[in-house]
Amino acid sequence: MSDISFDNLSVVFPDGTVGLDSITLDIASGEFVALVGPSGSGKTTLLRTLAGFIPASSGTVSLDGADVSAVPPERRQMGMVFQQHAVWPHMDVAANVAYPLQRAGLSRAEQRERVEETLETVGLAGYGKRKPSTLSGGQRQRVALARAIVAKPKVLLLDEALSALDEPLRDSLRRELVALTRQSSLTTVHVTHDRKEAIAIADRIAVLHDGRLEQFDTPATIVSRPATPWVASFIADAALLDGDLAGDQVHTAAPSFAWRTGEVTVVGEGSAGPVTVAVLPEAVTVARAGESAGAGARVAQLGTVTxxxxxxxxxxxxxxxEGVEFRARTGTGFHPEVGQRVAVTIENPLVYPRAGR
Known part of the structure; x- marks a missing residue:
């Protein structure tokens, strides 16, 4: 088990592109952390900087309290699995898995014992003499995972390691991976573009945007109380509305909604002025046009199902x-149709004071 710390970490590429902008976060020993964000957000850059493949421009990367920023990748004691399994086709399974042990100078007997033990751990006992070409995609990815953990690394790094697999195989391997890392208390950092996957398997999620860390918290907190409007939009599919906080009311103009301050959740300082209202799907209630859209609803608007x-x-x-798309969920008792007019109410939206107002 090992803990990881990034202290004011920045990466600027030779062409001036900022890959990471002052990232500071701590990952606890044995924790499973997912890095999520859109393309170009910095998640893969952060993982590869942690692995040592990309040098930091400033700031530090620490492992167990020791600065490893200048330590080469092969000495950081980290195992890594990539999106494409990258097993060597000319080697059998056992030789693929044994490669890190061979480089470390372990005896043949020790290699054999460790390989057999690890193949059993990943569900490939008895597959040692098979060639990768005879395996399924999921089995080849298990070989790659076995190779990453056979040397008992301090940290396991997963770079979109499941994204090339089809469901339900992906779901099955996802569950096995979580069980494996939990049982071994292995600190794991997992890059994924799949928001649902991150929410399902991570202890905490780091949400990145344009090289900056927007939020680092538990899945439950990130989904229910995003730190910024952008996180609310990206993670929770929230609609974002321009609004105003005045007196004891929050209101938006287009479309027009209004709530008392006791009927909203203000994230940050709640002084009067311009705000951004984030409407999560859970805050939206939909009913047939002409019906009440929710008990105690103050304002209903007509919308069109798209x-x-x-x-x-x-x-x-x-x-x-009125030009805004809202996500919502209904039970099986009400099956809206595309083009249908519906009554919409919004209860308990999130309200963010506008930056720099």
Whole structure:
């Protein structure tokens, strides 16, 4: 088990592009952390800087309290699994997995014992003499995982390691990976573009945007109380509205909604002035036009359903109101149709004071 610290870490590439901008965060020993963000957000840059493949322009990377910023990748005691399994086709499974042990100078007997133990751990006992070409994609990714952990690394790094797999194989390997890291208390950092995956498997999530850390918290907190409007939009599919906080009311102009301050959640300082109102899907109630859209609802607006997706326990829908798209969920008792007019109410939105006002 090992803890990781980034202290004011920045990366600027030779062409002047900022890859990371003053990242500071601490990952606890044995923690499973997911890095998420859109393309170009810095998540892969952060992972590769941690691995030692990209040098920091400023700031430090520490492992167990020791600065490893100048330590080469092969001496950081980290195992890494990439999106493409990258097993060597000319070697059998056992030789692929044994490679890090061979480089470390372990005896053949020690290599054999460690390889057999690790293959059993990843569900490939008895596969040592098989060639990668005879394996499925999921099995080859298990070989890559075995190779990453066979040398008992301090940290496991996963770079989109599951994204090339099809469901339900991806879901199965995801569950096995979480069980494996939990059982071994292995500190794990996982880059993924899949928000649902990050929410499902991580102890904490680091949300990155334009090289900056927007929020680092538990999945439950990030989903229910995003730190910024951008996080609310990216992680929780929130609609963002320009609004104003005046007296005991928050109101928006287009579309027009109004709430008393006791009916909203203000994130940050709540002084009067311009605000951004973030409307999470959970805050939106939809009903047939002409029906009450929610108990105690103060304001209802008519909108048009623009998309409907079935999600086992109900429907995920998009409603268009005055140029704004709202996400909402309904139970199976109400199946909206695309083009249908519906009544929409919003209860307990998140309100963010406007930066620099």
């Amino acid at each position: 998309s409907v997706l079935f999600e086992v326990t109900g429907y995920s829908i998009t409603v268009h109101i």
